[in-house]
Amino acid sequence: MPIMKIRGGDLDLVEYEFTSFSPGEHIRPCGLQKEYRLAPVAGTVVVRAPARIHLTVLDMNRFSPDHPGGGGIGFAIGVYCTAEVECTPSGLSIDYSREPILRHFVEAFRQVVGYTGGFRIRARDHQYEHVGLGSTSTILIAVANALNTAVGSPLTPDELRLLLGNNFVEETEAGNVAFGFETGVGPAASTYGGMAVMGDDLALVYRHPFGTGKQVYIVIPSSGVSSAGEKEFDLLMNKARTLDYRDRALKSYLILMDLIPALERGDLATVGDVVWEIEFRGSKRAEVEHHGFEIYRYMAALRDAGLEFVGMSSVGPSIAVITGRPEEEVAEILAKAGLRIAIATTVDNEGLKIRVEERA
Template sequence: MAIMKIRGGDLDLVEYEFKTFAPGKNTKTLGLEKRKHALKPVKGSVMVRAPARIHLTVLDMNRFAPDHPGGGGIGFAIQCYCTAEVRCTAKGIAIDYNRAPIVRNFIEVFKKATGYKGGFSLKVTDHEHQHVGLGSTSTVMIAVATALNEAIGSPLTTTQLRHLIGHNYVEETANGKIAFGFETGVGPAVSIHGGMALMGDELSLVYHHPFAEGKNVYILIPPTDISSAGTQEFDLLMNKARTLDYRDRELKAYMFLMDLVPALERDDLKKAGDVIWEIEFRGSKRAEVEHHSYGIYHYMNLLRERKLEFVGMSSVGPSIAVVTALDRTAMKKLLKPLGLTIAIATKADNKGLVISRSA
């Protein structure tokens, strides 16, 4: 696997080797295996539905790496779902999902952490929008983790599940192998609780609150041939983005605490949108947007000029999230002269995980 260079300044250059490994061969149980867990496997199957996320920004990209989760950030849940159905079996692991290696890896982590000796049968579905900024991997993983946990009597807390996912966050590579990926913890947090969440470093959940209840969320995917995955994502996140966050991280933290949180408390969507628009030009978010060329700024600015309340690019893009009171007909009419179309029409999810059981 390639060795990638990380440059944060003239005297700040390190090398990171992306090491691939087979699922289950490089697990981090965080010491949970040392505790006694009361395991009570349930009869029948457990179904978990998890909302996807819009990841608005990382707080400081100098505080995370592919094998070191953190960095802080903010995002919100949307009514676009992944599901995991799990049944306990006597032995073995059966996975019905086209990205089986990432699921198998977490199952091995989970079994070691809890001491469970039996098997699992899983069926997983995702929202089928991969690598466009909607958090397909993190949403699937919190659905899987919660279903596994519920299936054996819920020995772990949601915080412990979030941390296990974060420290074992992987993406698939060639030949069925996996490699550690980037994880701030925003996705699992908003999937669990719904609404908008503010994360600190080391996967700490600082704040969460309902967001944009009753408003519409439109996901627009402007045309781009720039990749948001693999080595291109690494180059972006660990070089230019780090340099910009050295400069702007204090300002971003101030804006979150002093402007965004109060706006959420009083359900002021326009003020929240003004804060996020300012963030689009600050620190690592600027690097993410410019990664897709200035065309993304052009599109977002056109949307802002049409008085849409909340406009922001999700993760490393290219998806643009618009939150507004406009209905779909009015939104389509507004977008037509801009050359944009609605990829997904949905709403914010303020419920979080939904768990059900069947015989």
């Protein structure tokens, strides 16, 4: 695995070595390991979890691949991942294209709750990978809740978020895993729906319904720049950290004093104004500029056309537009900017859904 250099300032240069390991190693139980009274259900647990739009991290200096946190804001959208889990006498069967990341969390969950039986797992994500819609975190929180329900719900939703965030991994080409970046925004938004505001250490500070009665349009501009692997590391742990030293206080102030009150009164226009300001601040600026200034040109054209909410998700290049204007009108605005609607949906304000299908 590569050794990456992290520079946060003239006197702040450290080296970080990405260490890969086999799924199931380096488990972090988060103080949750104890004797639970398990009651495996008879049947298949099915969980549907909404994806998320991750609007910004609050401070990149407070997280790294082996330290979840950093705070942030994001909201759930009506694009879904599903997981099906069935308890079996022994063994582990996983039907999913990215099997190592699921295997790792399954072992973490087993170790914490003391489950000694097996699982049969089938998972399907939303098929929009590495474009800023959180496919990894969404499928993981869906599987986590399915596993938990399947053995009798020993952990609370917040305990599942904590366990997942501290054991969040990405797979390597060799089939191993390595700790990944995790703010906790995705699992919180997927679990509870609406807009989530996160503090450090995966703390859910605030959650509120958002965008009720409005449409969400996802635009995915073409980008020749990778938003995964070493490219993502370089982006998040170098320029982004430096910019957040400067702007983290301002971003936090905008969220506390402007964004949250606007969410309380259902003021989409003000929420959009705050998000637009943040697009030019701190680590969010680094994420947008990662794709070149073309993303700013696109978003500015949409804002100038009067669309209330325009923001790039995560490290992009997906752009989320929220408006009450009809789809035909939005499509015309996008076409003038050389863009098109990739996904038309709404904010999911309910969060993940769980059901049990009894065996025939």
